[in-house]
Amino acid sequence: MARVKPATRREPASGRSARRKRSIWQVAKRRLLQLFLIVLLLPPVLTVIYSVVPPVSTLMIARYVQLLWVDRQWVPLDEISPNLVRSVITSEDSGFCENHGVEWDALQDQVEALSEGERPRGASTITMQTAKNLFLWGERSYIRKGLELPLALMLDAFLTKKRVLEIYLNIAEWGEGIFGAEAAAQAWFGKPAKDLTRVEAARLATALPNPLRRNPAKPSAGHRRLAGTNLARVKGAGPIFGCVLGN
Numbered sequence: 001m002a003r004v005k006p007a008t009r010r011e012p013a014s015g016r017s018a019r020r021k022r023s024i025w026q027v028a029k030r031r032l033l034q035l036f037l038i039v040l041l042l043p044p045v046l047t048v049i050y051s052v053v054p055p056v057s058t059l060m061i062a063r064y065v066q067l068l069w070v071d072r073q074w075v076p077l078d079e080i081s082p083n084l085v086r087s088v089i090t091s092e093d094s095g096f097c098e099n100h101g102v103e104w105d106a107l108q109d110q111v112e113a114l115s116e117g118e119r120p121r122g123a124s125t126i127t128m129q130t131a132k133n134l135f136l137w138g139e140r141s142y143i144r145k146g147l148e149l150p151l152a153l154m155l156d157a158f159l160t161k162k163r164v165l166e167i168y169l170n171i172a173e174w175g176e177g178i179f180g181a182e183a184a185a186q187a188w189f190g191k192p193a194k195d196l197t198r199v200e201a202a203r204l205a206t207a208l209p210n211p212l213r214r215n216p217a218k219p220s221a222g223h224r225r226l227a228g229t230n231l232a233r234v235k236g237a238g239p240i241f242g243c244v245l246g247n
Helices: 013-050 058-065 082-092 104-115 126-135 142-158 161-171 181-189 198-207 221-235
Strands: none
Touching: 013 126, 013 142, 058 126, 082 126, 082 161, 082 198, 082 221, 126 142, 126 161, 161 181, 181 198, 198 221
């Protein structure tokens, strides 16, 4: 007598749906974890690459994507006038050679100013600005500022002071589509960056906080005053450039 095969019980539709949802959620979690690891590991990997390869800034990449004009001519630090090195350090971060990427005292002062209802100003070191230009976006926000801190500490740990400054001076914006000291010197003064005078260097350095509005070749009266102040500060700065100029 033939044996009757028992009927196969079909899984309820609700069970199949729940299993599908669990599977989709597990795949999504794996993808999110992978994305998180990529975001976490990308800056240090890029920093190692940038220690030997000329990098581009996120602003430059955005312009490339939009098919906008970009003028950047990479030059080593030795081919940038010491006048510009002194003026930029004096203007942007006089403690550059001493700090480890972040000026904690200045940052604390800005946090206190914010807590008292005042508008915070500055507190960004050259290393923090380099981190922002390499990895972050331009618009100011507390999220961006918070991300700058660990990135700046990482850059300071991975790169020499000379390399950090070399990168900064080659990716800083000095006008619409003008990036880096060489492109700026050629655009505004018609000469290579290594030949910049003290006055030209001071005008370029004091244009950095507002590069789209300040014309180093034809500075406004206010810009001239800032450049004059920079020249005086450089003259009385003392030995704050030793890590990059050796004096």
